[in-house]
Every structure is written in structure tokens, then in C-alpha cells.
Amino acid sequence: MSTISIEEVKRLADLAEIGITDEEAERLTEGLVVIAEYAGQVSEISDVDVAPSAQSIQLVNVLREDVAGTPMDPEQLLAAAPEQEDSMFKVPQILEEEQ
């Protein structure tokens, strides 16, 4: 695997919504470089012509009938919320709409 730079680690941490200090980035990068290099060995078989397996067992077409069940009690769901208001989860201001 291509070597991971500190800048790349910071970009990835940002993508993964993990706050990271320069010192942390440096420390994490050290280990990541070693692991990435090790894991990169798989590219040795990149020419082998077999289909990839996304799953370990080969099931297909596992479908559920369209029947509604009983939902959770909203109070039980909201009990774990860090903050709530009017039966909704209260979250900090959101910047821009995604999607």
C-alpha cells in the first residue's frame, strides 16, 4: 500500500470525523505506515482472475415481506439521548445540507 503521509492521516481523520492533533497524527501515522505496508501484500494477487467475495457465506435474495411491526417506545429510544427536546434528538447547529 502506498505510504501514508501525516497530511493523508489528517485528511482521513477529517473524513472519519475524528479530531486529531499534530502530535497524535504523527504518532498514528507511524503505526499506520507499517500496517499499510504489511496489508499491501495483497496487491501481489491483484492479477489473479477470481471474483471478489464481499461476504463469507453465499446467500442471495434474502427478503422480508412488507409487513409493519411494532416500533419502539420513543421514550425508551430518547432515554439515551445526550440532549432531547419535544421528543426529538437535540443536536448542535448543522452547517450545510448534505445529500
Add this chain to the structure above:
Amino acid sequence: MTPNKQTYREATSKYDPVLGIECHVELNTNSKAFDNAPVQFGGQPNSAVTPTSAGLPGSLPTLNKKLVESGIRLGLALNCKIEQDSFFARKNYFYPDLPKAYQISQSNKPIAYDGYLDVELGDGEVFRVEIERAHLEEDAGKNTHVGGADGRIHGATYSLVDYNRSSVPLIEIVSKPLTGAGDRVAEVAAAYVQTLRDIAIALDISDARMERGNLRADVNVSLRPSPDAPFGTRTETKNVNSFRAIERAVEYEVARQADVLDSGELVFQETRHFHEEDGTTSSGRPKSDADDYRYFPDPDLPPVRPQIEWIEELRATLPEMPAAKRKRLRGEWKFTDLEMRDVVNAGALDLIDATVTAGATPAAARKWWMGELSRVANNEGVALAELAVTPLQVAELQGLIDSGALTDSLARQALDGVLAGEGDPAAVAESRGLVVVSDDGALTEAIQTVLAENPDVVEKIRGGKVQAVGALVGGVMKLTKGKADAARVRELIMEMLEQ
């Protein structure tokens, strides 16, 4: 918002517009896409979720069969190929309304792909919109922004999240870039979405009401100097929520981009928001190719491999497509183009069709639905289909007129009774005592009263103004509470005046 310097027409005379539309159709299933929480709108927030649609740790998705079937049926209706090795992927991004921080969607193996939809404009010109793909996915929850002006995201101090909509099933239909529409591109955009809406309704997979967000359209527009130039930079105007708004958004974007290009600047790749009040769009989030959603096959959901037999079974359930049906019925009913368009716009096509099937003539069925019933619906502010009268009852009512059992006027009274829930037309006529008076004796008495009250009219008729007889007939009808046979009344009046 500054108005554009040039008009849409001027812009399309200088530049070749390229259109792309992404439509989200929210399905009308009983349960959600990936769990059995009920699909419910309104109601107490967070009361329609299971651990799965709330994204709780440890929860797992299960695939709603109806979602796959709807995707295949819609794909077939859009002339698509059906993917034989489809799967669900995770689209990873963080947002408070997305409880798992990934959306289960389809990436490079959507359930349906490579189709087309023929879109007919008002004057009958047809544009073929090619479909790139139709894929299955789940909706996110809903954020309410608090503290800012009018619930907008900007300036809000915090937001409240309701996950009732989380994992409601969606089908996203992505068009290929449409070229060559020129100055009709805005009309095509609206007509395309309208046609999709009609199909979704005909398939009964969605309520497809834009105003309720069952059908959402994102409109991509770009300009290029000439049809052989490469595509220009596009903008994506999000969640435009009416057909008219789609047309206006495209018109505005085309003119705006033409202004930008004319001034020698570059169109910025971004999402834009449409403003209903003044028909403008404004800049939203920059959209770059760097958006990194890290799609990968969802290991929690085995692949979907629809067998040919299943696809054929589903194909057999497809109704006649709305455009084909309109064409056939216009021929069968012999309505004019204008009449037909009015019928379609009023949402009366299927009602008239059913009324005709129940025995009425097309003209009579149209008269009822576009006349009296449209008036009632209008007064009550409801859709025709929501009125408490069935096509079967309308046909029965017309049958009573045709057999002479009711006059037009009595029939309208009977209809009032039907709408008031008093029963079928014949039963209402009986219980309300609505019978045609054709007994000459009873009529003669009423006529004499009317003649005596209207000597001036009588004078006019005697003087040769025969058309004035209408006023006397009306008087008799009024006196008999509409029970008189108007034709017989006219005959009797003329006989009596000639004496």
C-alpha cells in the same frame, strides 16, 4: 438576489443547454426499506422507528421485498434492463439525520439501468429522455432547525432530529444528460418529472405528491457554446417541489449561467437552492469530485439476483402506461385535444374511464366529472377522486336520466344525496321522493299558474318570440321542484298558447 441580465430565450439562442434530472420517489410501502418500522407521516416524532432505523449499535438491516419489486416494476416501466447481480452498498458520510452515518444505497449495480422515457409536451412534441439508472435506497431522518430565521439552516442555534422518516424506501431515477431540447429544455424538465409521477401512480408504488415530498427532483443544468462542444460545468438545484418550480428553476439557471459565461467567467460547480418567491436560485454547498463517500458492498445484506421468472411475473403486473392509455382513450372517446388535456389536468381520466366502463357514454361521464362534480370538489377543496361518489354511482345516475326516471335537475338532487352518504342514486331518489311528473293534468295546473303570473312573457311568445318559452318552462320546473319533464312542459305550453 440580482435578476439575470438576459432572458431564458436569449440564453437558449446563444447556448446549448444540457439537462439532467435526479428524482427521488418515496414508496408507499407499509414498512421501511430495511426494518419493519411502520412508514408513517406526521404523528409523534421518533415513534416510528426500530433499533435498526434508529441506527442503534448492534442493529441489522433486513430488505423489504416490496422495495425490490417496486424497483423492478418501475425499471420495466422505464424500459430499463434489470440487473441480474444487484447489491446494496454503504454510502458513508456524517450528518445528524443519518443515524448509521451511512446510507444504504446502490452504487455500481443498481436494480435497473439503461432505459428511456418518452415525454410529451403540451403541443404534442415528444422528447425521449434516456434513463441511466434507477436504484433503491433509504431516506434519512428530518432536521428541524431552531433559533434561526424561518426554520432555515443558516443562523439556527441548534437542530432537532426526528427519525420517523429514517429508512423510508426510495427509488432514485437518474437521467442521462438530455441534449438538443434548446429553448424547450425547461418544459421538458417539468414534463419529464410529471410523466414519472404519472407512472409511479399508475404502478401504485408511491403517492408521488411533490408538495408532500413523496417526489423530489434535483435538476442539473449546464450550458455549452454549441451542440458539438463538450459539456460545460453543471450546477445542481436541489429539491424543487412543483412542476412549475422545475420549469422556473431551469429557466433561471440557464439565463444565470449564460450571464456568467457572457461575462467571461466560469460556472462554479455547486448545489443551488430554488426560491419559490421570486423564481431564483442561490448558491449552496460547493460540490466537488473530492466528495468521498467510500462506497462498499454492505456486508449485512446478501446480493439481490432476480430470477427471470420473477421479473416476468412482475412484468405481468404492469398496468397500461399513462401516456399510452391517454392516447387510446382519446381515440375511443373522441374528445378534442383541449378536452382531453382538461380531463387529465383535473385528474379525471381514470374516473371517467371507470364511469364509461360502468355503462355511461364518454360524453355523459365527462359532463358529470368535469361539470357538477368538479364544481363540488372545487368548493370543498378536495381532489375529484376524494369525493364520496364512485364512478359506478355516476353511471347509475346517468342511467336514471337516460331511462327518463330522473330529469337533469332531479339527478343533481340525487347526487347531493349520494355525496351526503345517503346511498346509491336510485335509493336516494326513492327516499327523497324524486320522481318525474309527466302526468299532463298535474303539469297543466302548474303551467296555468305560471302563465297567469307571466302575462308579459305570454305576450312576447304570441308576438313571435318563441325562444322566450324557456322562462316559462323554468318557472314550471321551479314550481314543481324540478320534478317535471321539461320537454313535455314545453310541448304543453306551446299547445296551450296556440289554442
Add this chain to the structure above:
Amino acid sequence: MSDLIYKSALEMAEALQRGEVTSAELVNASLARIAEYNDVVNAFLTVDEEGARKTAEEVDALRAAGEELHPLAGVPIAIKDNIVTEGLDTTCASKILAGWKPPYDATVIAKIKEAKLPIVGKTNLDEFAMGSSTEHSAFGPTRNPWNTGLIPGGSGGGSAAAVASYMVPLALGSDTGGSIRQPGAFTGTIGVKPTYGAVSRYGLVALASSLDQIGPVARDISDAAALQELIAGHDELDSTSLPADPADLQGAIEDRLAQGGRGLRVGIVDQFLGEGFQREVQENFNRAVEDLREAGVEVVHVSCPSFDYALPAYYLIMPAEASSNLARFDGMRFGLRVVPDVPNPTASDVMKATREAGFGDEVKRRIILGTHVLSAGYQDQYYGSAQRVRTLIRQDLDKAFELADVLLAPSTPTTAFPIGARIDDPIAMYLNDVATIPANLTGVPAMSIPNGVDDSGLPTAMQVIAPVGADDQMYGVGALIESLVSKRVVAPPHAIVISEGDAK
């Protein structure tokens, strides 16, 4: 201390059925043992005295009333703390979930509650099951009862240590790359990874969804079989759950023990011999193979060359899936929320601060690695290749299973190592799992069985690996091996060996 705790689960069950003991007594003995040793072993993160006693009393009352009960009703059990339990803390040994009381039960928990096994508590693990030593727990490492200076293996070190130290006869673990089997090997207990899909994952906080599997931890194979029979079976809430009915595992054990080695062919995986494997691990493995041969088992050698790529592929697939699975821990709906000290913090600011404070280093490392693996530009080269490795391993295994009914390999390259010895060398740490990972990548069942001790008296272990769905075959062969190697196997110490410096 009551001798009750040294009984196997099935012995306890029989004693309960014969009325020789009550469930309340068993639970009390278990809780007393925990009270005595958990301070030093740190096997349990949460002990639910009240809940366990309540279930025990209920079982005793029902039994007294002559009600028919599940055979294991009343036998205490411990649950790895990444399996959700309604109303009972489920932390995944992470600060980000500290104090979280799930509003629902995992399917396996629902089954255990229905069968009325008192749940005495939740056991320690590497944070979010990411580790091979239980040193990555946010709530301190678990100690190995054989010697508290040693790690118990991981990630399910808590469950293994709880069973090995006689706090409970049974526990549930989860195995993504060896997290049940490797701690089993290091603590001299039985650890089983069932066929993928044989046991529902619903309610298991996911590490890597395509690899995770819940399985039993016990001190003997019959106990493990009884527990797997209880938790296995199709579950409509898990789309990857196998449609087949669970196998009769205890019956398979009886049949195999009655039959001995006759008609059985085992394959030795050549890739798991020699370099990198501790001498005694190999010797005890070879002795066990000799025992089998003497018992009439036909022994063949099989080669699975693609196994060389299993560990690298695992370190692409596992972090990739984990980076997505752990994204939901964002401080919005449950668990920790850290609001940074900045003006008008946004949701994104809070997510970043929460995840920074809530996750430990190993979790961050794997999330970032997984994000990298899935990130645009790397996906096909690495993630795609890793998924092809998976296919190659399956093909190798298919061929191997044409030659042999089950495969044998050591469970781990070495015996338990001292706390702190490998914490700074991730590759050395990851190599612990080299022999256990192929089963996760392909979904086949595998179990770890103690087969002797090393020169310092620490347990060594070997695996039985069977084809998909042949869990019964695996249990049968496992029981045969267990009976043959019993002369060399030493039970976990009754008195926990407290190393210098760990004394209370």
C-alpha cells in the same frame, strides 16, 4: 469457597435437575468468586447481581412448581460487553459508550433469557473488539488467571478469563479474527467460532460485519455444544443468518466418541507449521495428531497457499468495515457527547471532539486505516484484492475439504505473553491471529481446544476447522481430541496465580 464453581455447566445443570443445588446457590457462588478475584483479573466490566439473583430465584421457583425448564436453566453465564443487553450497560470497553443502557436485547440474549440462564455480568474486551490481548480496553486490561502478569488474549479476554477463573462455567464471545479462539488458547478454555450465520449477529455491536460471529466460551466441549445449541438458529432480524435448523451438536459428540477415530480423515494445514510457531505449540500439536492416528484416524497433509495472504487481507477488510460500522458513534443519539470549547460549535465540531475523546488509539488507527482502504483511488487495488484473497482462500479450503473431513492447525503461534510485551508493535500483535483468521474470511466453523502446556506450564491449543455448516462434525472431532489429549491438558488453576506487583 464453594466447590460448586468448579463444576462444568452440564454438571451444574444435572445437579439442578436432581435438586441437589439451587440456581440461587450457583449464582451466589459465582458472584462470590467474582467478588474475590475480579479486582485483580478485571474480567467483568459490569456485574448484575440483582438481575442474576432474580433469574435464579425465578428458576428455582418454577422448578419447585414442577415446570418444564430448558436444560441449562439456572446455570450462570457471562456476556461479552459488545453484545447488547436491554437495560444493562453495554460499553464495548469504550469511553464513547460508557453508561449506555441499550433499549433492546440481542437475539442471543433473548434466547438466553427465555432459557433462563442468570446473566451475572458483562465481560471486558479490547475496545470494540479491536485487539488480541484485551489491553486496549478503556477500562484497564484483563489479566490471565494462569498468571496475572500475562495477557489473557483478545479481544474476548474477559469472557475467557471469567470462564478460566471459574467465575462462570459459560460465556459468550465474538470472533472476528480469532477473538474467541485465541483467548481460549491462552487461558486453556474451549472457544468456538460457529459457521458464519449459524448464530444471529443481531445485537452484536459490529466490528467487521462479514467476519463477526458470536460463539460459546466454556471449559469443555460438551458445555460449549450445549451453549451453541441454545444460541444457534435462523433469525429473521439477521439477513446473513443461515436458513438451516441448528445441528444436534451434543448428539454428534456422543456419536463420535462412540465411534472413535474410525472413518475419520483429518488434514494438517502445512501453512501453519514451522517458522513463527513456538516449539511447544508445535510439539503438542504433533502429539495430538499422533494420538488421533493411534485412534484410527487417517491423517493427510493439505496445502492452502493463499493462507499466506489471509492476514494482510484481514487488515484491509476488517478496518474497512469497522470504519463504517463505528461511524454511528458520533455523539448525536446516545453515549458520550463532547462539546469543544469553541464559539458556536457545529454538529461536525461535536462529532470530531466526541470521537477524539471517546475512542482509544487502536480504534482510531483502525478507523483511519479503513477510511484509507475505502477512500477513492485505493478501493479496487486494496479492498478489491482483499476480497479476491477471500475467494482464493475459499477455493483452497474447498480443495482441502475434498481430501479431509476437518482440518487441524495450532490455534496461536505462541502461548500467552506478558502484558505490555507487544502493545507497541502492531504487526507482532496482529500475527497472533494468523491461524485463526482464514476461518473468519470464509465463514467456516472452527474451535480451539487446549492440547497441553508449554515449558512454563502455560496452555497450548489447536484448532479443528470444518466445512461451512458442519459444526456437528467439528464438535465430534473436537470431543475426540479432548478425550485423547486429556492426559497432557492441565485445568486452569483453581487458585489464581497473582504475579508480583498485581497483589491486592
